[in-house]
Amino acid sequence: MIIVVPNLPDKDHLEHVAMEMDRLGSPRIRAIWSSVHGVWFAAEGSHRIAAASKKEMVPIIIDITGEGAKVQREEEETEMTASELEDWLFSDFEDAPKYIFKRLELGDE
Numbered sequence: 001m002i003i004v005v006p007n008l009p010d011k012d013h014l015e016h017v018a019m020e021m022d023r024l025g026s027p028r029i030r031a032i033w034s035s036v037h038g039v040w041f042a043a044e045g046s047h048r049i050a051a052a053s054k055k056e057m058v059p060i061i062i063d064i065t066g067e068g069a070k071v072q073r074e075e076e077e078t079e080m081t082a083s084e085l086e087d088w089l090f091s092d093f094e095d096a097p098k099y100i101f102k103r104l105e106l107g108d109e
Contacts, residue, residue, distance in 0.1 A: 001104050002039040003031065003059065005046040005097045006088075018051040026057045028107055032065040034086050037093070040104070041086050046097065053099040060107040 021027060027048035031040040040061060042049060052059045 001101050003029070003042055003049050003099050003101065003104075004039050004093070005042045005049050005099070006044075007046040008097050009047045009050040014047050014050055017047040018054060021048065021051050021055065021057065026060055026105070027052050028060045028062055030062045030064045030109075032086055033063060034090070037086075037090060039098070041090075043085055049099050050097070053101065058103055058105055059101065060105045062107055062109050 027045055029045040029049060030043045032043070033040055043064060049059060051057075
């Protein structure tokens with residue numbers, strides 16, 4: 001499964017997040033499913049997804065498809081609908097950070 005994230009992770013912060021995940025376990029990430037593109041678009045957690053990929057952890061996806069979401073985009077918090085989030089992430093799909101996981105888990109909020 002592919003997860004597209006909204007931001008490119010910062011190396012120093014990524015190291016800190018990776019250490020925290022050793023203690024906390026797999027990250028829970030709010031994301032929307034795109035049946036058109038066959039990927040999950042994350043509304044948050046660029047660093048957590050990158051760290052999970054590096055550590056071969058299984059992220060827990062909180063499916064917010066069809067809902068609104070607050071998205072952290074380069075230090076600016078923006079409220080978007082799931083459709084707007086998908087449009088925004090897909091508009092930069094070629095350059096957007098993507099991570100491939102062998103499997104994902106679905107969880108509750």
